[in-house]
Amino acid sequence: xxxxxxLGSHVSVSEGALVLLRxxxxxxxxxxxxxxxxxxxxxxxxxxxxxxAATLVKGINGFEAEFKKSETSFHLTKxxxxxxxxxxxxxxxxxxxGSQGNLIFGKGTKLSVKP
Amino acid sequence: ETGVTQSPTHLxxxxxxxxxxxxxxxxxxxxxxxxxQALGQGPQFIFQYYRExxxxxxxxxxxxxxxxxxxxxxxxxxxxxELDDSALYLCASSRTSGGYTDTxxxxxxxxxxxx
Numbered sequence: 001x002x003x004x005x006x007l008g009s010h011v012s013v014s015e016g017a018l019v020l021l022r023x024x025x026x027x028x029x030x031x032x033x034x035x036x037x038x039x040x041x042x043x044x045x046x047x048x049x050x051x052x053a054a055t056l057v058k059g060i061n062g063f064e065a066e067f068k069k070s071e072t073s074f075h076l077t078k079x080x081x082x083x084x085x086x087x088x089x090x091x092x093x094x095x096x097x098g099s100q101g102n103l104i105f106g107k108g109t110k111l112s113v114k115p
Numbered sequence: 116e117t118g119v120t121q122s123p124t125h126l127x128x129x130x131x132x133x134x135x136x137x138x139x140x141x142x143x144x145x146x147x148x149x150x151x152q153a154l155g156q157g158p159q160f161i162f163q164y165y166r167e168x169x170x171x172x173x174x175x176x177x178x179x180x181x182x183x184x185x186x187x188x189x190x191x192x193x194x195x196x197e198l199d200d201s202a203l204y205l206c207a208s209s210r211t212s213g214g215y216t217d218t219x220x221x222x223x224x225x226x227x228x229x230x
Contacts, residue, residue, distance in 0.1 A: 034218075036221070041226075042223055042224070043119075043121075043205055043221040043222050043223040043224045044158070044205065044207075044221040045221070046218060046220065046221075049218055090157055090158070092157075094216075095160075096215075096216070101163075101209075101211075101215070101216035102148055102160040102163055102171055102173065103148075103150075103158070103160065103207075103219060104160070105157030105158050105159075106157055107156060107157050108155075108156070108157050
């Protein structure tokens with residue numbers, strides 16, 4: 001069975017500071033991993049995905065994530081936070097052992113950006 | 116190219132009633148997945164539809180049912196509503212080909228409140 005764990009339900013950074021959101025996965029098969037962002041009262045927007053190609057994945061809005069098999073991690077980073085980055089971020093793993101593939105999400109990390 | 120759309124945006128029902136939520140998939144996509152997101156939680160997989168048939172189900176009771184139409188749009192029906200059914204319901208569309216489901220793209224969601 002696959003799962004993801006997001007460390008820290010709430011992260012606060014200053015504008016211009018490094019953003020680091022942590023995600024660890026558990027999977028018995030090579031994982032497909034995703035980061036989604038959710039702005040208040042909206043659906044989920046795909047930030048980036050890892051599908052066993054390059055271990056460093058670049059996404060939208062300056063975000064990137066690095067797949068580290070030895071650490072079972074897929075942390076999300078952005079060098080310089082912007083006020084518009086304030087949102088909730090979800091890490092997810094694709095469960096392709098059951099149906100054609102459904103996503104298993106972490107509980108989310110709410111990012112606050114201080115001016 | 117239109118994205119995933121959902122209707123209605125908001126809905127208020129009373130306990131015991133029935134509700135139908137609708138989703139139009141993104142152009143070129145043939146698979147629809149439904150998720151329930153309770154307040155402060157990550158989305159939970161309800162079920163997935165492919166070729167007009169249920170193609171995987173999460174841990175939800177039978178009173179949650181669905182349909183997929185020839186144009187790949189989908190409905191989620193919930194009977195005998197309970198207070199705990201209050202949540203944001205998210206629809207995601209994707210393309211399945213050769214047994215593999217590609218990235219899921221989410222709609223804006225329907226906020227259901229059960230009183």
